[in-house]
Amino acid sequence: MKTLHLQYFAILREQRGLTNESMQTNASTPAQLYEELKCKYQFSLESEQLRAAVNGEFTSMDTSLSDEDEVVYIPPVAGG
Amino acid sequence: MKTLHLQYFAILREQRGLTNESMQTNASTPAQLYEELKCKYQFSLESEQLRAAVNGEFTSMDTSLSDEDEVVYIPPVAGG
Amino acid sequence: MSEESFQLSEEVFIPKEQAKLLCDPAAGGYCAFEGWVRDHNEGRPVKSLEYEAYPELAIKEGSRIIKEAHKKFEVLGANCIHRTGHLQIGEIAVWVGATAKHREEAFAACRYIIDEVKSRVPIWKKEHYEDGNSGWVRCEHCAAHEHSH
Amino acid sequence: MSEESFQLSEEVFIPKEQAKLLCDPAAGGYCAFEGWVRDHNEGRPVKSLEYEAYPELAIKEGSRIIKEAHKKFEVLGANCIHRTGHLQIGEIAVWVGATAKHREEAFAACRYIIDEVKSRVPIWKKEHYEDGNSGWVRCEHCAAHEHSH
Numbered sequence: 001m002k003t004l005h006l007q008y009f010a011i012l013r014e015q016r017g018l019t020n021e022s023m024q025t026n027a028s029t030p031a032q033l034y035e036e037l038k039c040k041y042q043f044s045l046e047s048e049q050l051r052a053a054v055n056g057e058f059t060s061m062d063t064s065l066s067d068e069d070e071v072v073y074i075p076p077v078a079g080g
Numbered sequence: 081m082k083t084l085h086l087q088y089f090a091i092l093r094e095q096r097g098l099t100n101e102s103m104q105t106n107a108s109t110p111a112q113l114y115e116e117l118k119c120k121y122q123f124s125l126e127s128e129q130l131r132a133a134v135n136g137e138f139t140s141m142d143t144s145l146s147d148e149d150e151v152v153y154i155p156p157v158a159g160g
Numbered sequence: 161m162s163e164e165s166f167q168l169s170e171e172v173f174i175p176k177e178q179a180k181l182l183c184d185p186a187a188g189g190y191c192a193f194e195g196w197v198r199d200h201n202e203g204r205p206v207k208s209l210e211y212e213a214y215p216e217l218a219i220k221e222g223s224r225i226i227k228e229a230h231k232k233f234e235v236l237g238a239n240c241i242h243r244t245g246h247l248q249i250g251e252i253a254v255w256v257g258a259t260a261k262h263r264e265e266a267f268a269a270c271r272y273i274i275d276e277v278k279s280r281v282p283i284w285k286k287e288h289y290e291d292g293n294s295g296w297v298r299c300e301h302c303a304a305h306e307h308s309h
Numbered sequence: 310m311s312e313e314s315f316q317l318s319e320e321v322f323i324p325k326e327q328a329k330l331l332c333d334p335a336a337g338g339y340c341a342f343e344g345w346v347r348d349h350n351e352g353r354p355v356k357s358l359e360y361e362a363y364p365e366l367a368i369k370e371g372s373r374i375i376k377e378a379h380k381k382f383e384v385l386g387a388n389c390i391h392r393t394g395h396l397q398i399g400e401i402a403v404w405v406g407a408t409a410k411h412r413e414e415a416f417a418a419c420r421y422i423i424d425e426v427k428s429r430v431p432i433w434k435k436e437h438y439e440d441g442n443s444g445w446v447r448c449e450h451c452a453a454h455e456h457s458h
Contacts, residue, residue: 009214010284011296045299053282056216072214076298079211079242079283080195080254080274080412089363090433091445125448133431136365152363156447159360159391159432160263160344160403160423176325185348185398191419192341193412199334249334263342267420270340274412 001026002067004033010075016041030054030071031061045075081106082147084113090155096121110134110151111141125155166222166281167241168213175255182237182259189263191270195254197247201297205290211244211253214282218242225276233269235260240273242283315371315430316390317362324404331386331408338412340419344403346396350446354439360393360402363431367391374425382418384409389422391432402434 004027007020016037027033030052037043051074052061058074065071084107087100096117107113110132117123131154132141138154145151175194182190197209222240229238238258247253254277258269277283285297324343331339346358371389378387387407396402403426407418426432434446 007214009282010212010286011299013212014296049299053214053217056220058217058221072217074214074217074282075284075296077279077282078285078297078299079281080278087363089431090361090435091448093361094445129448133363133366136369138366138370152366154363154366154431155433155445157428157431158434158446158448159430160427183399187345188347190343190345192343193416194339194341195412196336196339196408198337198410250332259345261347263344263423267342267416271416 002065002069004065005068005070006037007070007072009072011045012043012073012075015043028065029062030059030065030073033065033071034061034073049076050074082145082149084145085148085150086117087150087152089152091125092123092153092155095123108145109142110139110145110153113145113151114141114153129156130154165226165239166219166277167239168215168218168244169241170243170245172251173241173243173255175252175257178239178241178255179257181239182257184236184259186261187236187259188261189266190257190259191263191266192255192257193270193274194252194256195274197249197251197253199249201287204287206249206287207290208249208288209247209253210286210288211242211247212284212286213242213244215244218281218283221281222277225273225280228276229258229269229273232272233258233260233265234262235265235269238269238273240277242277242281244283314375314388315368315426316388317364317367317393318390319392319394321400322390322392322404324401324406327388327390327404328406330388331406333385333408335410336385336408337410338415339406339408340412340415341404341406342419342423343401343405344423346398346400346402348398350436353436355398355436356439357398357437358396358402359435359437360391360396361433361435362391362393364393367430367432370430371426374422374429377425378407378418378422381421382407382409382414383411384414384418387418387422389426391426391430393432 053072133152236259240256242254256273260266288294385408389405391403405422409415437443
C-alpha cells in the first residue's frame with residue numbers, strides 16, 4: 001500500500017465534492033487509480049479523456065506511482 | 081488646351097517644391113501628362129511606378145483627362 | 161524574457177499595463193489578442209463564466225508556450241495573462257501580446273500562443289447560462305451522456 | 310459599421326479609446342495590431358519618421374478595406390487609424406482592431422486590414438536617419454539610381 005495525495009479541479013472537484021485528499025491504494029499507475037476513483041465517486045469522464053500530472057508535471061497515465069506522489073487528473077481544458 | 085489641377089505628395093511634392101498648381105496642357109492622359117512633368121521637373125520616379133488619381137479616385141494612367149480635372153500621382157505607398 | 165511571461169490573475173487586469181512591458185525601440189509590430197466573455201455559446205445565452213486553473217502547472221505550461229514562441233518566431237517580447245474566477249459578459253478572460261521587428265512574426269507568435277494556451281494549459285471554463293443551468297465546457301457532454309444511460 | 314472606420318490622425322491617439330468602440334457582448338475575440346516606429350530599417354539607424362497622406366483618397370480607400378474585411382470575414386467590428394506628421398521612435402504609426410465571435414476571424418480580419426492598408430492606402434513614409442540623411446521609403450532607391458546615372 002502507498003499513500004497518494006490528490007488534488008481535484010473543475011468537474012472532478014465538483015463531482016468529488018472536495019479539492020484534495022490523501023488516500024491509501026494499491027494502484028500502481030494513474031490510469032489504475034482513476035478506475036478506482038471513477039467507480040467509487042461516479043466520475044463522469046472516461047480515463048481516455050484525461051491527462052495525468054504527477055508532482056506538478058504532466059506525465060503518462062501509465063507511469064509508475066510512488067509513495068507520497070501528488071496526483072492530479074486534467075480534464076479537457078478550455079482556457080481563453 | 082485644357083486646364084488641369086495638380087496636387088503633389090511625398091517625394092513628388094519635394095521634387096516639385098510645391099503642394100499644388102494648375103496648368104494648361106495638351107496631354108490627354110495622366111501618363112502623357114506625367115512624361116511632360118517628369119521632363120520639366122526632373123522627377124526621379126518612372127511612370128510605371130505610379131498610380132494616378134483623378135478627381136479623388138484611383139484611375140488608369142491611360143484614362144482620358146477632361147478640362148478642370150484634378151490629377152494626383154501616387155508614388156509607391158508605404159503606410160504603417 | 162521575463163520569468164513572468166505567463167501569469168494568472170484573480171483580478172481584472174489592464175492590457176495596456178501588460179503591453180507597456182513589451183515596449184522596445186527595435187519593435188516595429190505589436191499584435192495583441194484578447195478573449196472576451198461572450199453572451200452566448202453554441203446558441204445558448206450565457207450569463208457569466210467561471211475559470212478555474214491548476215495554478216502550479218498552468219504557469220509552467222504557459223511559460224513553456226511563451227518560450228516556444230520565442231524559438232519559433234523572431235519575437236522581441238511576448239506575454240500572456242489569464243483570468244481565473246467568476247467573470248461577467250465583456251470582461252477580458254485572456255490577453256496575449258507579442259512584439260517583433262516585423263508584423264508577420266508578431267501575428268504568428270500571438271496566434272501560436274493563444275492557440276496553445278487554449279489547448280494545453282490546465283484552465284477550465286464553466287458556463288453559467290441564462291436559464292440557470294451551468295456546465296464545464298468540453299467536459300459536460302460526456303457527463304450528460306453518462307447520465308442518460 | 311461606422312463611417313469613421315478608417316481615420317487619419319495628426320495627433321497621438323489612444324488605442325484603448327479606439328478599442329472601446331468595438332465593445333460588443335457577442336464578441337469572443339479581439340485582435341489588434343499596432344505599427345510602432347522602429348529605431349532602424351534595413352540596418353540603418355532611424356531617428357524619426359514622417360508620414361504624409363493624400364487624405365481624401367486615403368480615407369476612401371481605407372474605408373473600402375474595412376468594408377472588404379466585413380465581407381470576407383465574420384467580423385463584428387473593425388477599425389483602423391493611421392498617424393500623419395512627424396513621429397518619434399516608439400510612437401504608434403497605425404492601429405487596427407477587429408472583433409469577432411471567434412478568434413480565427415478576428416486574427417484574419419486584423420491581418421487583412423493591415424496588409425491592405427500598407428499596400429493600397431496613399432500614405433507615404435519618410436525616414437530620417439541618425440546620420441542626418443532622409444529618404445522616402447520605396448521611392449528613393451529609384452531616385453538614387455537615377456542620380457547615379
